[in-house]
Amino acid sequence: MxxxxxxxxxxxxxxxxxxxxxxxxxxxxxxxxxxxxxxxxxxxxxxxxxxxxxxxxxxxxxxxxxxxxxxxxxxxxxxxxxxxxxxxxxxxxxxxxxxxxxxxxxxxxxxxxxxxxxxxxxxxxxxxxxxxxxxxxxxxxxxxxxxxxxxxxxxxxxxxxxxxxxxxxxxxxxxxxxxxxxxxxxxxxxxxxxxxxxxxxxxxxxxxxxxxxxxxxxxxxxxxxxxxxxxxxxxxxxxxxxxxxxxxxxxxxxxxxxxxARVVAPFTYEPNELAHRLHRSEPIAPAELVARLRRAGYVAARSHVRDGAVRSDAPRAVVEAVAR
Ligand SMILES: C[S@@+](CC[C@H](N)C(=O)[O-])C[C@H]1O[C@@H](n2cnc3c(N)ncnc32)[C@H](O)[C@@H]1O
The missing domain is CATH 3.40.50.150 (Vaccinia Virus protein VP39)
Structure with missing residues (x-):
């Protein structure tokens, strides 16, 4: 409040x-x-x-x-x-x-x-x-x-x-x-x-x-x-x-x-959720996920919605490939 x-x-x-x-x-x-x-x-x-x-x-x-x-x-x-x-x-x-x-x-x-x-x-x-x-x-x-x-x-x-x-x-x-x-x-x-x-x-x-x-x-x-x-x-x-x-x-x-504010894309990814879904033992660090998505040519940023959440306009398949 x-x-x-x-x-x-x-x-x-x-x-x-x-x-x-x-x-x-x-x-x-x-x-x-x-x-x-x-x-x-x-x-x-x-x-x-x-x-x-x-x-x-x-x-x-x-x-x-x-x-x-x-x-x-x-x-x-x-x-x-x-x-x-x-x-x-x-x-x-x-x-x-x-x-x-x-x-x-x-x-x-x-x-x-x-x-x-x-x-x-x-x-x-x-x-x-x-x-x-x-x-x-x-x-x-x-x-x-x-x-x-x-x-x-x-x-x-x-x-x-x-x-x-x-x-x-x-x-x-x-x-x-x-x-x-x-x-x-x-x-x-x-x-x-x-x-x-x-x-x-x-x-x-x-x-x-x-x-x-x-x-x-x-x-x-x-x-x-x-x-x-x-x-x-x-x-x-x-x-x-x-x-x-x-x-x-x-x-x-x-x-x-x-x-x-630079990322117009509904909903966010979370490293823990990605790791669980992709059967990875170590989740990628949020900052690393953002950096890799940007290097791949997409906009990406941390989100206020949850700790660790990342917002990006990259398609799901790209985010998953980057997180692997
Ligand atoms: C969540 S509080 C408002 C808190 C306030 N904005 C603040 O930041 O301190 C909601 C208030 O709306 C009042 N209220 C509920 N229905 C109302 C209505 N139809 N017209 C005017 N006030 C109403 C309640 O009495 C309550 O005090």
């Missing part, structure tokens, strides 16, 4: 540099306002905040927290975020639910300006990452990936869902930072007019034609977002500023995703 708020602060500081001047944000599910107040106080973005919180006690604490931060321009409303906000449109909307963001997504998208950014989390990983496949179909209209690669599959189910929802309003999403957390997934996506983007990178993956990392059983999977998880320009410009709770973890994360 604190790490996610750290990243939100880092993103806010970046947005403040890119878009100085007036800007408006809405934290739909504010609880005590910790996320928006940290973004405003430490990141200086957005310039003005509107907070909604349904629980009266939490809303009262949020009001007190706003009063404790006189440098922050914010108002708190004890209200249901599914009523929308009279203060719309916003440049930034944060949607941080317990569980699924689905009931709130239409209201978040409707409240965003074109080119505004939605920060959205989902913690219903049993649904998104495969253990409850029927629920994923009902909730997100998708078949999930199970097992080792389930969390990234869940992130891609969520992004595909957001893009389809945005399309209903003539818009599309562009992920700026979309990542797999410890028990959740989170994304910052820009919402743009659909006419300004190309064909949507959304597909259903069938195991008979899929030559990326093995996804186990249960094909077809999706629809999944198969496009980039990171915007390289945004990621390059993120800077870990002072005051973060987990500065080392943020620094490590940014170092990995700056490289990972």
């Amino acid at each position: 604190a790490f996610d708020r750290d990243l939100a602060v880092v993103f806010a500081a970046h947005a403040a540099r890119r878009f100085p001047g007036d800007s408006a944000g809405w934290e739909m599910l504010a609880a005590t306002g910790a996320r928006s107040l940290r973004m405003a106080h430490e990141g200086r973005y957005p310039a003005r905040w509107h907070l909604t919180e349904a629980h009266p006690d939490a809303a009262e604490v949020a009001c007190r927290n706003v009063a404790l931060n006189p440098d922050v321009r914010a108002d708190v409303e004890n209200a249901d975020a599914r009523r929308g906000s009279a203060a719309a449109p916003f440049d930034f909307v944060d949607l941080d639910p317990y569980g699924t963001p689905v009931p709130f997504v239409p209201f978040a998208l409707a409240a965003l300006r074109d080119f505004g950014v939605l920060g959205v989390a989902a913690t219903d990983m049993a649904v998104l990452a495969g253990a409850a496949g029927d629920a994923c179909q009902r909730r997100y209209g998708a078949r999930p990936v199970r097992g080792r690669l389930g969390p990234e599959g869940g992130l891609r189910v969520l992004l595909a869902y957001l893009d389809r929802q945005a399309a209903e309003g003539g818009r599309a999403i562009e992920p700026l930072i979309a990542y797999v957390g410890s028990h959740h997934v989170r994304a910052f996506v820009r919402v743009v007019p659909i006419r300004s983007v190309g064909e949507r990178p959304i597909a259903t993956i069938d195991e008979t034609s899929w030559d990326g990392p093995p996804l186990g059983r249960g094909s077809p999977w999706g629809p999944l977002w198969t496009g980039p998880l990171f915007d390289p320009t945004t990621v390059d410009e993120l800077r870990e500023g002072p005051g973060l709770e987990h500065p080392d973890r943020v620094r490590r994360f940014l170092a990995i995703v700056r490289e990972e």
Whole structure:
């Protein structure tokens, strides 16, 4: 949680540099306002905040927290975020639910300006990452990936869902930072007019034609977002500023995703999994796997999704040959 708020602060500081001047944000599910107040106080973005919180006690604490931060321009409303906000449109909307963001997504998208950014989390990983496949179909209209690669599959189910929802309003999403957390997934996506983007990178993956990392059983999977998880320009410009709770973890994360942003390929390989499948006693070191794939002419980088995970656009047969 604190790490996610750290990243939100880092993103806010970046947005403040890119878009100085007036800007408006809405934290739909504010609880005590910790996320928006940290973004405003430490990141200086957005310039003005509107907070909604349904629980009266939490809303009262949020009001007190706003009063404790006189440098922050914010108002708190004890209200249901599914009523929308009279203060719309916003440049930034944060949607941080317990569980699924689905009931709130239409209201978040409707409240965003074109080119505004939605920060959205989902913690219903049993649904998104495969253990409850029927629920994923009902909730997100998708078949999930199970097992080792389930969390990234869940992130891609969520992004595909957001893009389809945005399309209903003539818009599309562009992920700026979309990542797999410890028990959740989170994304910052820009919402743009659909006419300004190309064909949507959304597909259903069938195991008979899929030559990326093995996804186990249960094909077809999706629809999944198969496009980039990171915007390289945004990621390059993120800077870990002072005051973060987990500065080392943020620094490590940014170092990995700056490289990972160059590799647009769904799902990752892991040396242990490769060694097991290829009957090798010694797994190849992740750095060595990356170096050999690059020497073979492919893009490859370590991934943030798991320790040792490697992302590459090389076909599975090439990765396996290199790992042997
Ligand atoms: C995960 S917490 C938010 C945490 C907060 N964003 C933070 O970083 O500290 C979710 C909050 O949403 C509130 N909530 C749930 N349903 C709501 C609704 N329909 N409208 C507004 N708030 C709601 C809950 O009371 C809870 O405080």
